[in-house]
Amino acid sequence: MADQKSKGVKLYGTSFNGHTTMVECALRLKGVAYEYVEEDRKNKSEALLKLNPVHKQVPVLVVDGKPIAESQIILQHIDDVWKDPPHLPEDPYKRAKVRFWADFVSKKVVPIMHTIVTLKGDEQKTAADEFGGYLQTMEDGIREELWTGGPFINGDNPGLLDVVMGSSYTWIKFIEAVAGVKLTKREKTPLLCSSMEAFVELDAVKELMTPPEVLLQSRGNPGAKTTATSDD
């Protein structure tokens, strides 16, 4: 694992932040040594504002003094630099599919997760159904275009989409507890459920997976304020 030596890697993140978790998981799965810097979301450091002047938020990964922001872009960069084990398939068509579904999560799945906790009653139920619909779309698409067996979307070992979904698992459970809705159904999305359940048990990332009870304690019901999964 010659290329796994530390290149001076620093991650600026926030606890209980899904985007930060995604990046940490990717680094750990690749065996990359890194320094973690906890940012206070209400009082951002000068360093962070300098490293990410465009968006002013976590996560930011700094490699040999060069900063990269935006979790999806960081994930691709991590795979670009540390190639073993690969988180993207080799085939360009399959890579395009992985990128498509990662983008779909950002565009559709994450926003609806934010929305669910801010709504009540029938509106919340409708939003939960929308979430379920997106997961179904992903399940069907991934089965058709990418998955060839194994507990993970990527096969026997986790890949980029497993990192993205696996990191979201605790948030999905958290929203289920807070909103009193069932968001994932194994009979409908068996692959996504298998991927997320297997992911949170991986030795490399286990300690990063905050149990929903702990999230509940730290965030309470986010319906009254900014939702927990947002970058801010």
Add this chain to the structure above:
Amino acid sequence: MAPPSDDLKLLGSWASSYTHRVQLALKLKGLAFEYAEEDLADKSPSLLLYNPVYEKVPVLLHRGRPVLESVIILHYLDETWPEVPLMPADPYDRALARFWCHFVDDKLGPAVGAVFASPSDGQAAAVEQVHENLRLVERELREGAFAGRRRFFGGDKIGVLDIVLGCGSYWLAVFEEVMEVKLVDPEAFPLFHSWLRDFEEQEEVKAIIPAIDRLLEYARGVRQMMLGLSTRQQ
């Protein structure tokens, strides 16, 4: 010398800057392809079949298999036909290019669109948002990672970020005329302005971007329709 492109088809729309990105990339790489114009008001069965999730153009079909989302298509083209690379060679530069491509699609593009959609008496805030985003691009050109580089984000030649930012930036001039606002003051954004001028002067770009008259006519038509709709709603 064009490498064999074995069965490439592009579903697109003539006024779509996302379509232009792919057309430009194909041209730069010397790849032959079949083009099918989509009427977005009456989408073809093919479009709905190949892009059921978003029902949008562009859709690239390679050997009958669809690749979706313009930036993802650009990556695909680069990985499948690595000659005439569009992505930078260095991983960090690649990450930067991706970051700014995402900025264009997530921030700058929607801000420009918001100007176009703004009511006649409510443009100022939308225009300021565009300026705020352009200031970030200008700063990056002046003192960020791209500072001191050659003509384009890609170096001496156009690269992926030039394509993504450039295809769409022509709307700035169009909207300036249709909306009677100043979006790109060369004095406020000198580096962006000169980059855009250089981009638009490239032969391949001139061959792809529709004539400004057509774009103006199109924009005026859409604007009329939008204003007409909002008056009816009042």
